[in-house]
Amino acid sequence: MTVSRVLRETGDVRAEKVQRVRDAILELGYRRNENARSIRPGQRTDLFGLIVTDVSNPYYGQLELGVEEVLTSRGIRMLVGNSDERIDREQDLVSDFLGRKVDGLIVVPVGERSAHLQAVRSAGVPLVLASRAIAGFDVDGVVLDDVRGAYDGVATLLAHGHRRIAFLGHSSSAFTPARRLDGYLRAHADAGVATDPALIKMGQRDPEAARRALQDLLRSGHAPTAVFSANNRNTVGALRAIADSGMDPRAIAVVGFDAFELFDLLPFDLSVIEHDARALGRTAAELALRQLDSDAPLAPERRELPTRLRN
Amino acid sequence: MTVSRVLRETGDVRAEKVQRVRDAILELGYRRNENARSIRPGQRTDLFGLIVTDVSNPYYGQLELGVEEVLTSRGIRMLVGNSDERIDREQDLVSDFLGRKVDGLIVVPVGERSAHLQAVRSAGVPLVLASRAIAGFDVDGVVLDDVRGAYDGVATLLAHGHRRIAFLGHSSSAFTPARRLDGYLRAHADAGVATDPALIKMGQRDPEAARRALQDLLRSGHAPTAVFSANNRNTVGALRAIADSGMDPRAIAVVGFDAFELFDLLPFDLSVIEHDARALGRTAAELALRQLDSDAPLAPERRELPTRLRN
DNA sequence: TTGTACGCGTTATCAG
DNA sequence: CTGATAACGCGTACAA
Numbered sequence: 001m002t003v004s005r006v007l008r009e010t011g012d013v014r015a016e017k018v019q020r021v022r023d024a025i026l027e028l029g030y031r032r033n034e035n036a037r038s039i040r041p042g043q044r045t046d047l048f049g050l051i052v053t054d055v056s057n058p059y060y061g062q063l064e065l066g067v068e069e070v071l072t073s074r075g076i077r078m079l080v081g082n083s084d085e086r087i088d089r090e091q092d093l094v095s096d097f098l099g100r101k102v103d104g105l106i107v108v109p110v111g112e113r114s115a116h117l118q119a120v121r122s123a124g125v126p127l128v129l130a131s132r133a134i135a136g137f138d139v140d141g142v143v144l145d146d147v148r149g150a151y152d153g154v155a156t157l158l159a160h161g162h163r164r165i166a167f168l169g170h171s172s173s174a175f176t177p178a179r180r181l182d183g184y185l186r187a188h189a190d191a192g193v194a195t196d197p198a199l200i201k202m203g204q205r206d207p208e209a210a211r212r213a214l215q216d217l218l219r220s221g222h223a224p225t226a227v228f229s230a231n232n233r234n235t236v237g238a239l240r241a242i243a244d245s246g247m248d249p250r251a252i253a254v255v256g257f258d259a260f261e262l263f264d265l266l267p268f269d270l271s272v273i274e275h276d277a278r279a280l281g282r283t284a285a286e287l288a289l290r291q292l293d294s295d296a297p298l299a300p301e302r303r304e305l306p307t308r309l310r311n
Numbered sequence: 312m313t314v315s316r317v318l319r320e321t322g323d324v325r326a327e328k329v330q331r332v333r334d335a336i337l338e339l340g341y342r343r344n345e346n347a348r349s350i351r352p353g354q355r356t357d358l359f360g361l362i363v364t365d366v367s368n369p370y371y372g373q374l375e376l377g378v379e380e381v382l383t384s385r386g387i388r389m390l391v392g393n394s395d396e397r398i399d400r401e402q403d404l405v406s407d408f409l410g411r412k413v414d415g416l417i418v419v420p421v422g423e424r425s426a427h428l429q430a431v432r433s434a435g436v437p438l439v440l441a442s443r444a445i446a447g448f449d450v451d452g453v454v455l456d457d458v459r460g461a462y463d464g465v466a467t468l469l470a471h472g473h474r475r476i477a478f479l480g481h482s483s484s485a486f487t488p489a490r491r492l493d494g495y496l497r498a499h500a501d502a503g504v505a506t507d508p509a510l511i512k513m514g515q516r517d518p519e520a521a522r523r524a525l526q527d528l529l530r531s532g533h534a535p536t537a538v539f540s541a542n543n544r545n546t547v548g549a550l551r552a553i554a555d556s557g558m559d560p561r562a563i564a565v566v567g568f569d570a571f572e573l574f575d576l577l578p579f580d581l582s583v584i585e586h587d588a589r590a591l592g593r594t595a596a597e598l599a600l601r602q603l604d605s606d607a608p609l610a611p612e613r614r615e616l617p618t619r620l621r622n
Numbered sequence: 623t624t625g626t627a628c629g630c631g632t633t634a635t636c637a638g
Numbered sequence: 639c640t641g642a643t644a645a646c647g648c649g650t651a652c653a654a
Contacts, residue, residue, distance in 0.1 A: 036631035347647035
């Protein structure tokens with residue numbers, strides 16, 4: 001009991017005894033068991049869960065950094081899980097993290113299924129969706145201003161006279177690519193330019209798939225004169241396809257969502273839609289902490305972070 | 312007790328009661344408390360700690376993925392900490408992770424201090440150093456074959472006739488950059504080429520510092536004709552400096568440790584020393600599991616992973 | 623096959 | 639200021 005008081009610095013232990021306890025701790029290498037600590041009711045674990053779809057994607061690395069930054073300042077540690085875009089892995093991770101009594105959970109959701117996430121809410125654990133949202137599932141979340149970002153990028157291409165702009169997207173059903181496609185379509189509509197469904201390629205999850213998709217388009221009878229790619233995986237694949245095609249790499253204009261290092265030094269006609277993944281992570285963590293700090297349940301808050309076109 | 316038996320699937324519960332328990336669990340949303348579980352002596356937490364110096368660096372993202380991959384296959388979760396190259400943060404994280412009773416710890420060590428890591432050993436927790444080592448601290452570890460990698464890269468530059476090759480490194484005291492510098496020096500020695508200390512710039516931790524370092528060299532009286540950069544941060548900075556200098560970007564040959572996406576499409580005379588960070592992560596996790604699975608303490612094992620020069 | 627007693631390491635509470 | 643007691647949720651050992 002006295003040791004407990006010393007470690008928690010409650011202040012009601014005689015100075016001389018504090019010293020003796022401290023000495024003994026050092027001598028014995030004693031360490032308080034945080035798990036035992038947390039099983040008492042009402043106690044926090046100072047542990048958050050973070051689930052991303054691909055830890056090796058630099059974009060999510062930045063997000064992770066932002067989350068870590070905010071949590072560390074509050075003395076909170078982070079369990080990290082990789083769902084690999086698989087809903088079953090996401091479900092396992094969520095369930096496991098709840099079993100470990102995380103104080104909060106930040107998830108980049110794989111898809112539209114939300115039953116397991118609903119369970120997080122029922123368990124009273126603050127939940128924040130980061131980078132993506134789930135239609136009809138009303139919880140705290142941070143996303144980018146995808147529609148405007150895509151709109152601005154495509155509008156620029158249209159303003160430069162392009163009339164056949166390919167769209168390369170990842171999942172065909174998910175929230176974020178759908179919003180980016182929306183921006184693409186609206187930009188066309190506002191410019192009075194008809195879109196060609198044959199130019200819209202969805203479902204490329206990695207650069208190689210994206211490369212093949214654009215390669216097919218370039219070899220088809222009516223190739224695009226420009227490309228809009230909805231994420232950095234598709235941008236990389238698109239550049240590969242252009243480089244492989246043998247044509248002048250600057251003959252096709254590319255606008256891609258997500259910036260990446262040195263993109264401006266590449267010998268392509270390339271612009272990127274830049275945004276701050278780290279700030280997105282910070283915001284997600286802050287939203288979760290806001291819930292944690294509040295006694296009463298709060299109304300879900302959705303934030304949108306700005307994007308910026310760079311070339 | 313019966314619930315416990317059902318969840319652990321010990322098999323000695325009547326089928327009908329198993330069903331009733333399962334129904335109740337679903338109805339109540341009951342979830343076993345893993346922390347309470349783990350405080351019983353001899354019980355594992357199925358939790359590992361991973362400490363890296365920069366979660367947002369894609370290299371460490373790959374490493375994290377490799378670790379995750381192996382651990383997940385064993386049902387082990389991962390606490391991730393970011394030391395930000397600061398020894399005090401590393402110490403805090405190690406201490407905290409021990410308090411949470413991790414079953415193993417994988418660390419990319421910041422520097423040469425190892426007292427806090429010695430404590431990990433004393434606590435009987437499997438410890439593996441990844442990507443870097445600490446002189447005089449003999450524990451399991453995985454590193455790259457830095458010396459040979461650097462040697463090969465520099466030897467190629469020398470073979471192409473370069474006689475003034477700049478060296479751009481990160482920390483001047485740490486293990487890994489020292490090994491890479493060693494490779495640089497040996498390649499010169501073997502070729503009978505004298506090195507110029509003025510061309511060796513250490514301590515650039517980010518691209519901007521590296522850019523300035525090379526900029527200074529290029530503007531000096533006797534500029535290098537080639538650059539060897541010891542990590543991807545320095546490579547990025549070096550390319551910026553060359554691009555900013557106004558000279559023909561292919562006039563200076565660059566060889567850099569660490570590959571990165573699309574490097575081959577950049578309009579520079581650039582080769583990279585490639586390696587598999589994911590495999591490094593996998594190996595680190597396997598070494599830790601090897602300790603965990605062994606009853607007797609094992610002799611420390613050091614592995615070196617190969618590198619490959621690509622252009 | 624099911625249940626009881628106990629202890630893991632911690633802390634709130636109350637007694638001294 | 640310090641210590642004793644009880645309880646958190648779980649699983650081993652043993653009893654029924």
